[in-house]
Each structure stands twice: as structure tokens, then as C-alpha cells.
Amino acid sequence: MGMEKKTHFTVDKSKCIGCGRCIDTCSGMVIEKGKDGFPEMKSFERFGWRGCWRCQHCLAVCPVGAISIFDKKPEDSLPKPPAEMGAYMESLVTNRRSCRRFLDRNVDPDTITSILSAMEAAPTGGNSQGVEYTVIDDKDRVREIWKVAYTKMEADAKKHIYTHSFDDFFYGKMKQSEKTVRKDDLLFCGAPHLFIAHEKCAGKWAEDNKVNCNIATAYFELLCNAHGLGTVIMSYPGEVLSELVPEARAMLDIPNDHYTKLLVGFGYPEIEYARGVQKERKRKIHRYSERG
Numbered sequence: 001m002g003m004e005k006k007t008h009f010t011v012d013k014s015k016c017i018g019c020g021r022c023i024d025t026c027s028g029m030v031i032e033k034g035k036d037g038f039p040e041m042k043s044f045e046r047f048g049w050r051g052c053w054r055c056q057h058c059l060a061v062c063p064v065g066a067i068s069i070f071d072k073k074p075e076d077s078l079p080k081p082p083a084e085m086g087a088y089m090e091s092l093v094t095n096r097r098s099c100r101r102f103l104d105r106n107v108d109p110d111t112i113t114s115i116l117s118a119m120e121a122a123p124t125g126g127n128s129q130g131v132e133y134t135v136i137d138d139k140d141r142v143r144e145i146w147k148v149a150y151t152k153m154e155a156d157a158k159k160h161i162y163t164h165s166f167d168d169f170f171y172g173k174m175k176q177s178e179k180t181v182r183k184d185d186l187l188f189c190g191a192p193h194l195f196i197a198h199e200k201c202a203g204k205w206a207e208d209n210k211v212n213c214n215i216a217t218a219y220f221e222l223l224c225n226a227h228g229l230g231t232v233i234m235s236y237p238g239e240v241l242s243e244l245v246p247e248a249r250a251m252l253d254i255p256n257d258h259y260t261k262l263l264v265g266f267g268y269p270e271i272e273y274a275r276g277v278q279k280e281r282k283r284k285i286h287r288y289s290e291r292g
């Protein structure tokens with residue numbers, strides 16, 4: 001493979017102060033100080049470990065906005081989060097919970113667009129950015145998919161056929177939950193919309209590909225919660241779709257060789273909560289400085 005410089009890395013020499021931050025933060029180690037003292041891109045073999053990771057740290061770190069890469073201009077970046085975001089994030093994380101009762105209406109499309117745009121920034125191993133998102137943002141379409149899956153699930157249950165994690169007893173319990181918490185719907189918890197992260201898993205990074213999907217799921221939940229939307233992360237419907245409903249992947253437009261596990265149901269919550277929960281934290285934290 002020949003050497004290439006496909007990054008369109010440009011330095012505005014009237015702004016650059018020669019601080020070297022771009023060189024010190026470059027994951028691919030492909031920026032160096034040129035003879036004129038300004039940073040420049042080395043030639044490299046390819047993108048990835050031996051080349052540009054496309055992470056744009058050079059653009060983001062520059063204190064004077066002198067660097068553009070991939071034709072991205074620093075002035076188009078969003079500003080840094082304000083310092084008080086720490087307390088806000090803590091409140092967001094400690095108040096997050098599963099929402100299993102939703103209003104029967106579509107979420108404002110602009111809110112979904114805004115969330116999905118931020119989801120482009122979810123981290124991926126090696127900055128591969130290979131995770132794809134299936135978003136069913138129309139409640140009638142969710143209902144159609146639901147109907148196919150729910151009908152099959154019920155028919156199988158009559159024959160005592162379940163997904164690998166369910167059995168007669170557990171299914172019976174979940175049926176009971178349709179009277180209260182999962183109103184009429186033990187499968188999707190009545191969510192009007194679905195979000196599914198999926199990625200092709202291949203080669204030695206296959207485990208990272210799976211982790212990418214699960215990180216995206218967590219980011220999506222918090223973004224939804226920050227916009228006042230309820231979310232429920234679910235593994236059971238994923239099992240139903242993959243183990244009992246052969247046509248599900250086609251309905252959701254998920255290729256057969258993609259890893260997918262969790263579904264996120266989301267929508268406007270039906271029930272307001274007054275405060276956060278208080279999970280057991282101590283037992284999970286192995287903090288070196290607090291060891292006796």
C-alpha cells in the first residue's frame with residue numbers, strides 16, 4: 001500500500017502558537033513539528049494503528065482554533081461542556097431508571113434527530129465508528145413489529161416453547177406484569193419507539209464490536225433521559241426476536257451477520273417520579289485509597 005495523506009490537515013499559520021498540543025495528543029502519532037516550527041502531517045501507510053485514527057483530537061485540542069482536518073473547521077465544533085455539568089451528570093445518572101409505561105404518542109422528531117446527532121460521538125474501539133443504529137421512530141411501525149413478535153411469542157408459549165432464559169414459571173410471572181408495570185405488553189413494555197445498536201463482528205476485534213453496541217445503548221439512554229424521555233433497556237425482546245421470530249431482522253433492517261442484543265424502548269413517560277433511587281454502591285467499589 002502506498003503512502004497517503006487523506007486527512008486534509010491544515011494549519012492556519014496566522015493563528016498557530018506552536019504549543020505542540022496537537023502533536024502530544026495525536027493517537028496515531030502522525031503529526032510532527034515541521035522545519036518552519038508549525039505542525040504538519042507525516043505520510044503514513046493507512047488509517048488505523050499506523051495512521052490517522054480520524055479522532056480529530058488535533059482540531060479539538062488546539063487552544064487557538066488553528067487546525068482543520070477532514071475539512072472540519074474548529075468554529076463548527078460545539079463548545080466545551082460548562083464546569084457545572086459534573087453535578088448535572090451525577091443527578092442524571094442517579095435519577096435514571098427503567099420506564100415501563102409510556103404515553104401513546106410519537107416523540108417530537110426534532111428531539112430524536114438531536115439525540116441521534118449526538119450519538120455520532122459515542123465512543124468506538126479504535127474510532128472504528130462501525131456501530132449502526134436502527135431507530136423505529138413511528139409508533140404504528142413499532143406496533144406492527146410488536147404484533148408479529150407478540151403473536152409468535154404467545155403461540156410458542158402455548159406449546160411451552162420459550163427463549164433460552166424463559167420457562168413456564170417465568171413466562172407466567174411476566175404475564176402477571178401486564179396487569180401493572182408492563183401494561184398489556186410484557187415484550188416491549190408498551191414503548192412507542194425502539195432503538196437498537198448493532199455492528200458487524202469480525203476478526204480479533206469482534207468483542208470490541210459488541211462492547212461498542214452496549215456503550216452506544218448506555219449513551220442513548222442518558223441522552224434520552226436528559227431530554228425528559230423515558231427509556232427501558234431490554235434483553236428479553238432481543239431474545240424473542242432472534243430466537244423465535246425469523247423475520248424480525250428483516251423487519252428491523254438488521255443484517256444477519258451483525259451483533260445485536262439490547263433493545264431500548266423509549267418515549268414520553270406516563271408516570272412522573274418524584275426523586276432518584278439510592279442503589280447499593282459501596283459493595284461494588286474497590287477503591288484502593290479506602291482499603292483497610
Ligand SMILES: Cc1cc2nc3c(=O)[nH]c(=O)nc-3n(C[C@H](O)[C@H](O)[C@H](O)COP(=O)(O)O)c2cc1C
Binds near residue numbers: 099234
Ligand atoms: C442488560 C439489561 C437487560 C434488561 N432487560 C430487560 C427486559 O428484558 N425487560 C425489562 O422490563 N427490563 C429489562 N432491563 C431493565 C432492568 O430490569 C432494570 O434496570 C432493573 O429492574 C433496575 O431498575 P432501574 O433500571 O429502574 O434501575 C434490563 C436492563 C439491563 C441493564
